Amino acid sequence: GNSVTQMEGPVTLSEEAFxxxxxxxxxxxxxxxxxxxxxxxxxxxxxxxxxxxDDKGSNKGFEATYRKETTSFHLEKGSVQVSDSAVYFCxxxxxxxxxxxxxxxxxxxxxxTP
Amino acid sequence: GAVVSQHPSRVICKSGTSVKIxxxxxxxxxxxxxxxxxxxxxxxxxMATSNEGSKATYEQGVEKDKFLINHASLTLSTLTVTSAHxxxxxFYICSARRTSGSTDxxxxxxxxxxxxx
Numbered sequence: 001g002n003s004v005t006q007m008e009g010p011v012t013l014s015e016e017a018f019x020x021x022x023x024x025x026x027x028x029x030x031x032x033x034x035x036x037x038x039x040x041x042x043x044x045x046x047x048x049x050x051x052x053x054d055d056k057g058s059n060k061g062f063e064a065t066y067r068k069e070t071t072s073f074h075l076e077k078g079s080v081q082v083s084d085s086a087v088y089f090c091x092x093x094x095x096x097x098x099x100x101x102x103x104x105x106x107x108x109x110x111x112x113t114p
Numbered sequence: 115g116a117v118v119s120q121h122p123s124r125v126i127c128k129s130g131t132s133v134k135i136x137x138x139x140x141x142x143x144x145x146x147x148x149x150x151x152x153x154x155x156x157x158x159x160x161m162a163t164s165n166e167g168s169k170a171t172y173e174q175g176v177e178k179d180k181f182l183i184n185h186a187s188l189t190l191s192t193l194t195v196t197s198a199h200x201x202x203x204x205f206y207i208c209s210a211r212r213t214s215g216s217t218d219x220x221x222x223x224x225x226x227x228x229x230x231x
Contacts, residue, residue, distance in 0.1 A: 004157070036222075043118060043207070043222035089157070100148060100211055100220050104157040 002027045006090045006105035013080055013112050021075040021108045023064075023090035031092040033057075033066055033073040034102070038087045047075075047088070080112045117141060118210050120223035127198055128231055135193045135226045137164075137208030143188035144210035148220070149181075152205040164191040164208075198230040 006023040013019060025033065032051045036044040048057030053068035064075045073090060090105040117140040127133050137147055145166045150158040162172045162183055170183035180202075182194040191210075195202050207225040211218055 041224065043224040044209075045222070046219065094160075099218060100146065100209070101160055101163070102148075102158075102220070103160075104150075106155065106157045 002031070002092060002094050002103045004090050004092055004103055004105035006088075006108050008106070009087075009109035011108060011110045013110070015082055015112055015114055016079045017112075019075075019077045019080045019084070019110065021088055021090075021110070023073045023075065023105060025071050025073065025090075025092050027071075027092055027094075027103075030068075031094070033064070034091040034093075035062070035064055035073070035075050036089040036091060036104075038089065038107075040086070044089060080110070082112045082114055085110060085112045118208065118221045118223040120206075120208055120226050122226060123224065124227045124229075126229045126231065129199050130197055132194055132196045133198055133228060135195075135206055135208075135228070137191045137193070137210070137223055139189045139210040139212070139221070142210075142212045144191075144212060145188065146211040147185060147191040148209045148211075149183060149191075149193050150207040150209070152207060152225070158207060161193075195228065198228070200230045203228055203230045 034049045035047040037047045038044045048059040050057040050066035056065045062077045087107045087109045089107045091102045094101040094103045119138045121136045147164040149161045152158045161176045162170045164170045164183045164185040166185045172178045185191040209222040
């Protein structure tokens with residue numbers, strides 16, 4: 001079946017450091033891949049997505065590239081800010097004929113210190 | 115941006131009672147909403163798809179008589195945990211599908227923490 005594995009947190013960084021959160025997946029077919037972010041006390045928000053191999057999603061300085069050969073979708077940001085402190089979830093669309101059924105990873109908490 | 119709310123944000127109840135959780139899309143209509151469950155330090159697990167005007171579709175292993183879903187209007191879906199037990203204690207999250215032109219986006223609520231004593 002489908003699954004999403006992402007690195008465990010918490011990940012603690014200093015401001016302006018480089019951030020990478022690894023995400024790998026197993027899936028049948030060609031799922032769309034997503035990164036969601038959850039700030040304290042708020043709902044999950046879509047950060048970026050990619051719908052096919054080699055697509056790069058980007059938003060707010062974050063990037064992730066859909067790598068079919070390594071079944072990965074690692075999230076990166078070159079210079080984090082304190083405001084990036086949040087929990088980040090990698091996810092995939094479970095099926096191609098049923099919109100919105102997401103399979104999530106366990107989430108990675110990121111803490112950015114001044 | 116689009117907002118999805120949940121009520122209550124936290125609820126504590128006694129074993130054997132039923133609890134209703136509301137999910138509302140505040141500034142758009144949603145024919146489809148989803149209910150997820152999250153255990154501590156684990157991923158969100160999809161429980162069911164809530165369809166306005168029709169029966170919900172449940173994921174394998176989710177008891178539909180235990181988790182009653184009603185999507186009576188285009189802005190409201192409710193999840194009722196019937197005869198709750200301590201093992202039902204969890205974080206319940208809903209999401210709503212917003213269609214704008216040819217684009218579909220899923221918006222998530224902030225979640226409801228259920229504690230069953």
